[in-house]
Ligand code: HEC
């Protein structure tokens with residue numbers, strides 16, 4: 159690949175990343191059209207290939223994973239497991255999520271319920287509020303370095319629908335392909351796109367509902383995507399990504 163080709167892909171990715179954050183209806187449709195016409199996997203691979211170096215510049219200063227491990231072992235492990243691999247389907251697996259994503263969630267969960275960019279959850283909000291800024295960075299450093307345990311898809315009948323939504327979106331309703339931002343295998347793309355693969359389907363569904371209902375209002379593109387998915391579509395894509403690896 160020539161230097162100018164790389165430059166134009168990087169520029170396109172920077173645009174796509176920005177569009178992802180501010181995506182209006184038109185942008186979401188444009189992303190969909192691009193992913194559908196060029197092939198979901200190829201487009202997603204292009205995003206994976208070019209976004210990390212462009213975004214890595216926003217790196218946080220060094221954190222202390224040892225201190226993070228102490229907090230997780232003492233406070234968080236009851237729900238999330240000692241290594242961030244929760245064994246209960248309503249508590250998310252956090253192992254291997256990007257550091258910056260974890261810090262952002264803990265920050266948004268700690269915001270008061272009337273904050274416009276809060277992620278409102280009574281249980282987790284209370285725990286997040288006990289953490290200092292350094293605690294957040296330390297637990298994030300520890301959890302992001304843990305190996306995520308794979309999950310399984312359980313509902314055979316909806317696998318095709320889930321796969322179609324994940325790879326191609328629902329173009330006629332302006333739902334972009336999940337793979338375009340979360341990666342072709344759902345592994346996430348640091349810094350802001352979380353891993354979906356292997357996650358508990360019940361938790362994934364609950365988040366899509368929370369984005370739609372506005373209790374989780376910390377990301378505009380996901381709010382719009384949640385609003386355009388029906389309950390059966392949410393369940394289908396959540397079950398599909400649970401088994402993806
Ligand atoms: C009593 C159970 C419980 C405990 C203890 C707990 N959490 Fe949570 N955690 C939850 C629940 C429930 C959610 C999902 C919240 C929602 O639906 O928005 C969550 C969500 C999260 C998320 C967001 C994950 C994602 O994929 O977006 C992070 C990060 C997190 N917890 C970290 C922690 C840390 C760090 C601690 C310890 C300081 C902790 N949790 C303690 C129940 C718990």
Ligand code: HEC
Pocket residue numbers: 177178179181250262263323324327333334335336337338339340350351352353354362363365366376377379380383395396
């Ligand atoms: C335009 C980019 C984009 C697209 C397309 C996209 N997502 Fe997301 N998604 C994000 C971002 C960014 C976040 C992190 C939100 C935050 O910072 O709180 C996210 C978060 C999520 C979460 C929460 C994960 C967790 O651990 O709590 C789920 C679930 C999710 N997306 C599912 C989907 C599904 C299903 C699709 C396809 C129908 C999809 N996303 C398409 C950008 C996108």
